[in-house]
Amino acid sequence: MKTDSAVSPYESGAEAARPPRLASIDAYRGLVMFLMLAEVLELMTLKKSYPDSRLADWVNFHTTHVAWVGCSLHDMIQPSFSFLVGVSLPFSLAARQQRGSSFGTMALHALWRSLVLIALGIALRSIGKSSINYFFCDTLTQIGLGYFALFLLGNAARWVQALSIVVILGCYWAWFALTPVVPPDFDLASVGVPADWPHQLSGFAAHWNKNANPAFAFDQWFMNLFPREEPFKYDSGGYLTLNFIPTLATMLLGTLAGGVLQRDGSMMRKSLLLFLPGLLMLAVGWSAGYFGICPVVKRIWTPAWVLYSGGICFLTLGGLYLLCDVAARRAWAWPLMVIGANSILAYVMSWTLEKVLKRGLENYADWAFRWAGETWEPVLIGATVLLAMWLILWWLFRQRLFVRI
Secondary structure, three states: OOOOOOOOOOOOOOHOOOOOOHHHHHHHHHHHHHHHHHHHHHHHHHHHHHOOHHHHHHHHHHHHOOOEEOOOHHHHHHHHHHHHHHHHHHHHHHHHHOOOOHHHHHHHHHHHHHHHHHHHHHHHOOOOOOOOOOOOOOOOHHHHHHHHHHHHHHHHHHHHHHHHHHHHHHHHHHHHHHHOOOOOOOOOOHHHOOOOOOOOOHHHHHHHHOOOOOHHHHHHHHHHHHHOOOOOOOOOOOOHHHHHHHHHHHHHHHHHHHHHOOOOOOHHHHHHHHHHHHHHHHHHHHHHOOOOOHHHEEOOOOOOHHHHHHHHHHHHHHHHHHHHHHHHOOOOHOOOOOHOOOOOHHHHHHHHHHHHHHHHHHHHOOOOHHHHHHHHHHHHHHHHHHHHHHHHHHHHOOOOOOEOO
């Protein structure tokens, strides 16, 4: 990890130093990180105070993860972050090649980046633990596990990248589909699933049930290879280490989208090449879930989830590209670009500084927020913490300091 002191691509004079960056990419990245940082607002708690409010229900739904099948705004944070890693890859490879980097040098850098992302993800998940928490479902760790393969495929032709997505999703779907479902008398409670859990799937979709699938069986072996305070039995959220395999497909979708933006051609044609595939993937992913072929489940990153969330990512990037780059309406997105320019640091801050700032306000300055009442006090404290973190990122942005891996 290093800190670059460079001209911001959004300030005058930057274009003379390097090719102009697409504002849509940093706006999208900033939006994703803002949604992650905004967890500190604790907006989901408003539902307790306003149980009959449809707005409070809507806010609660979109600021939390769905229990199993489906998608909320909050569920789109991780796939968007992974997708944007892929979007940035063609630009990164082109820049390194222009600087004269050899394939071997770039490969070593990609391997180093993979290892750092894995280690950083584990380190952040170990904060507050008495020992290292070997957890491989963190966003950074998942990206790190697939990043070297992404680099290798990033150097391949676009048809190879597209074919790789098909093979990954097809094989991963077949593995789940061909593995027998657990018998009816299986003790679900032993793997953290209540017998009356309302999200249990039936029929063919039962192949993708929580903690009752082949990738879960892999984790019961793999996770116990590492030192643990207690033997690993299950993850309470149903998350899986092998999610990184279909996550690689998500990143490859991003690479294809980045290739569209990188290549020569009219801006409107590029927009269509983002919108049309996006609509198609969204329709195919939703249909796979609706007809019981493969449920749309983010927690185990099903192939249908890759297509459904990938379609949303394509459409979001296409919309931001039209607005920020084609129409040059980017002033509104500047606060997001400040976050997007230092996305890794923002991610680390969400796991470290956020808790320190919040605890400090709650312990030493809660008097300043009591007037808001029990319902809104935590929201205002969270808003203050969010503003403080944004100001730090803004200062770094102004100083042209960007953390890179």
